[in-house]
Amino acid sequence: xxxxxxxxxxxxxxxxxxxxxxxxxxxxxxxxxxxxxxxxxxxxxxxxxxxxxxxxxxxxxxxxxxxxxxxxxxxxxxxxxxxxxxxxxxxxxxxxxxxxxxxxxxxxxxxxxxxxxxxxxxxxxxxxxxxxxxxxxxxxxxxxxxxxxxxxxxxxxxxxxxxxxxxxxxxxxxxxxxxxxxxxxxxxxxxxxxxxxxxxxxxxxxxxxxxxxxxxxxxxxxxxxxxxxxxxxxxxxxxxxxxxxxxxxxxxxxxxxxxxxxxxxxxxxxxxxxxxxxxxxxxxxxxxxxxxxxxxxxxxxxxxxxxxxxxxxxxxxxxxxxxxxxxxxxxxxxxxxxxxxxxxxxxxxxxxxxxxxxxxxxxxxxxxxxxxxxxxxxxxxxxxxxxxxxxxxxxxxxxxxxxxxxxxxxxxxxxxxxxxxxxxxxxxxxxxxxxxxxxxxxxxxxxxxxxxxxxxxxxxxxxxxxxxxxxxxxxxxxxxxxxxxxxxxxxxxxxxxxx
Numbered sequence: 001x002x003x004x005x006x007x008x009x010x011x012x013x014x015x016x017x018x019x020x021x022x023x024x025x026x027x028x029x030x031x032x033x034x035x036x037x038x039x040x041x042x043x044x045x046x047x048x049x050x051x052x053x054x055x056x057x058x059x060x061x062x063x064x065x066x067x068x069x070x071x072x073x074x075x076x077x078x079x080x081x082x083x084x085x086x087x088x089x090x091x092x093x094x095x096x097x098x099x100x101x102x103x104x105x106x107x108x109x110x111x112x113x114x115x116x117x118x119x120x121x122x123x124x125x126x127x128x129x130x131x132x133x134x135x136x137x138x139x140x141x142x143x144x145x146x147x148x149x150x151x152x153x154x155x156x157x158x159x160x161x162x163x164x165x166x167x168x169x170x171x172x173x174x175x176x177x178x179x180x181x182x183x184x185x186x187x188x189x190x191x192x193x194x195x196x197x198x199x200x201x202x203x204x205x206x207x208x209x210x211x212x213x214x215x216x217x218x219x220x221x222x223x224x225x226x227x228x229x230x231x232x233x234x235x236x237x238x239x240x241x242x243x244x245x246x247x248x249x250x251x252x253x254x255x256x257x258x259x260x261x262x263x264x265x266x267x268x269x270x271x272x273x274x275x276x277x278x279x280x281x282x283x284x285x286x287x288x289x290x291x292x293x294x295x296x297x298x299x300x301x302x303x304x305x306x307x308x309x310x311x312x313x314x315x316x317x318x319x320x321x322x323x324x325x326x327x328x329x330x331x332x333x334x335x336x337x338x339x340x341x342x343x344x345x346x347x348x349x350x351x352x353x354x355x356x357x358x359x360x361x362x363x364x365x366x367x368x369x370x371x372x373x374x375x376x377x378x379x380x381x382x383x384x385x386x387x388x389x390x391x392x393x394x395x396x397x398x399x400x401x402x403x404x405x406x407x408x409x410x411x412x413x414x415x416x417x418x419x420x421x422x423x424x425x426x427x428x429x430x431x432x433x434x435x436x437x438x439x440x441x442x443x444x445x446x447x448x449x450x451x452x453x454x455x456x457x458x459x460x461x462x463x464x465x466x467x468x469x470x471x472x473x474x475x476x477x478x479x480x481x482x483x484x485x486x487x488x489x490x491x492x493x494x495x496x497x498x499x
Contacts (some may be wrong), residue, residue: 001022001151002047002048002146002147002148002150002151003047004150006150006153007135008043008154009150009151009153010153013153013155013217013245014123014155014217017216017217019150019151019152019153020211020216020217020218022151023040023151023152023244024211026048026050026144027142027144027176027178029041029043029050029052030050030052030140030142030178031180033052034052034054034140034141036317037469038054039056040052040053041053042092042093044070044090044091044092045090045091046091046145046147046299047091047147047148048091048144048145048146048147049067049091049093049144049145050142050143050144051065051093051095051142051143051144052096052140052141052142052143052182052451053141054138054139054140054141055138055139055141056139057140060121062097062120063095063096063097063119063120063141064095064096064097064117064118064119064120064398065093065094065095065117065118065119065143066093066094066095066114066116066117066118067091067092067093067094067114067115067116067117067118067145067175068091068092068094068113068114068115069089069090069091069092069113069114069115070089070090070092070113071093074114074303089113089149091115091145092319093143093145104171108256114196115145115147115173115195115196116145116172116173116175116193116194116195116196117193117194117195118175118177118191118192118193119193119194120141120191128288130287138181139179139180139181140179140180140181141177141178141179142176142177142178142179142180142359142495143172143175143176143177143178143189144175144176144244145174145175145176146173146174146175146244147173148173148174148198149169149170149174149246151174152170152174152218152220152244152246154166154210154214154217154218154219154220155214155218156213156214156215156217157214157215157217158213158214158220161213161219161221161222162205162207162219162220162221162222162248163219163248164297167252167414168201168203168205168248168249168250168251169197169201169248169249169250169251170246170247170248171197171199171201171204171248171249171251172195172196172197172198172235172246172247173195173196173198173246174244174245174246174470175244175245176243176244176245177191177245189482191239192228192236192238192239193236193237193238193239193245194234194235194236194237194244194246195234195235195237195246196234197232197233197234197247197249199249200251201249201250201251202249202250203249203250204230204235204247204248204249205222205225205227205247205248205249206222206225206226206227206235206237206238206239206245206246206247206248207219207220207221207222207225207245207247207248208221208224208225208239208243208244208245208246208248209221209243209244209246210243212310219245219396220222220248222238223408224240225237225238225240225245226238226239226246227240237249237479244490262321264318265322265323265333265342266312269319270319273318273319274313275318276312276315277312277315277316280308280309280312280315281305281308283308284305284308284309284312287301287304287305295356298381299355299381299384300352300355300356300359302381302384303348303351303352303355303384304332304347304352306344306385307345307348307349307352307427308343308387310345310348311345313337313341314338314341314342314345315339317338318338320334321333321334321415321416322334322338322415322417323414323415323416324416325408325414325415325416328408330416331407331408331416332404332407332408332416334408335408335416335417335418336396336400336407338416338417339392339395339396339399339418339426339427340392340393340396340408341392342427342431343391343395343396343427343430343431343434344388344389344392344409346431346435346438347387347388347391347392347434348388349434349438350434350437350438350441351384351388351444353438353441353442354441356441356442356445357441357442357444357445357448359455359457360421360445360448360449360452361448369443395426395430396426398426399418399422399426402422402475403422404418405419406418406422406426407419416417
């Protein structure tokens with residue numbers, strides 16, 4: 001079951017507490033299997049390792065158990081264990097007596113195939129004994145290690161728990177420790193657990209799983225658990241409870257700086273946004289100031305400026321307000337503006353692709369009346385503004401009118417954007433259609449340019465006066481070439497024509 005996707009396990013836990021029942025069944029294996037003839041139990045699998053055995057507290061001078069990932073029987077010989085996939089390795093316990101002076105984290109770091117280490121305290125002395133036998137009889141120790149935290153999904157509102165509203169995730173294996181027949185005085189010497197990190201993360205915290213939280217669905221609690229040290233990719237913790245232990249981390253902030261006031265974004269985001277805005281506004285100003293000298297059509301000029309403007313608006317609003325979830329009204333405004341500007345940016349990009357395609361397939365105007373070139377009529381730009389700005393405005397208005405809570409931050413949302421279900425029809429659907437049409441236009445343009453490479457350069461449409469002068473110059477050049485060979489220009493005229 002631990003090979004199933006996390007989303008399905010979350011749904012099973014939410015509907016029928018399936019994950020909780022699986023974990024509790026695993027924890028009961030030792031209770032149902034132990035008898036007078038069975039003194040120890042060892043279960044080996046790819047994702048769960050179980051070890052249970054009987055011990056006498058007075059004879060144990062500390063116990064250290066390490067969980068290693070041994071190769072399975074189907075693994076080929078001669079392949080390094082460090083490079084095998086998780087499916088080809090089996091978790092297994094290796095326990096031996098050890099004193100309290102050893103470092104579990106150091107031993108775990110030296111062992112390349114070890115994933116967890118559990119160190120029980122010294123139990124030999126009478127005065128500082130941490131293990132006390134109830135009736136001077138043997139007690140049963142049960143150890144379980146889960147390879148990951150898939151069977152411990154948090155399905156409720158856990159903002160006040162160790163995972164901080166699902167901001168932190170399980171980043172280590174989960175270890176379970178249980179003693180029957182003897183108690184552990186954790187105030188003297190607690191159980192020390194060292195776990196290897198499964199992924200890089202920030203803001204670690206030690207926690208244990210409480211099955212009674214969130215109406216019986218379970219949740220992570222941090223009370224009584226502390227991190228005692230961290231070395232490389234291992235973390236050592238101790239807890240005063242005998243539960244399922246793990247280290248939770250914020251896996252989304254791998255490259256994290258120290259916390260900034262107001263929970264700002266990463267500094268690289270602001271630096272790149274500033275550079276991008278500078279380039280976009282430089283392009284806008286350049287095309288406005290030098291409009292008369294830049295070879296670009298009237299439609300292309302309008303579309304380029306609108307594309308640059310809406311792109312700059314999208315980047316600026318994203319960097320300035322995407323994480324302002326503490327201010328609901330401001331967060332909703334950020335969601336609306338991002339929705340509008342993103343759709344407008346994609347629409348103007350689609351218009352640009354269409355305009356380029358129309359320019360490529362357009363044939364040169366034919367001369368009229370013998371010496372006059374046809375002057376193509378100017379098509380109005382109002383329709384492009386109505387589509388590029390009107391359609392996103394209508395979509396945003398309908399989405400907000402149905403429910404303004406579609407924008408902003410919900411209880412479980414980390415950013416000021418849109419709810420998932422409304423965004424499918426209001427953003428991702430139209431956006432996918434626009435991107436598809438834009439790609440088709442660009443593909444058709446590429447095909448046309450392969451057929452007609454002379455159309456690669458877009459020129460401004462000549463004015464009426466320039467057309468008249470150009471038409472008058474053509475016969476004059478041919479007249480100068482008549483003294484020589486007919487239809488061929490003289491050598492003195494060729495530089496002037498090229499100029």
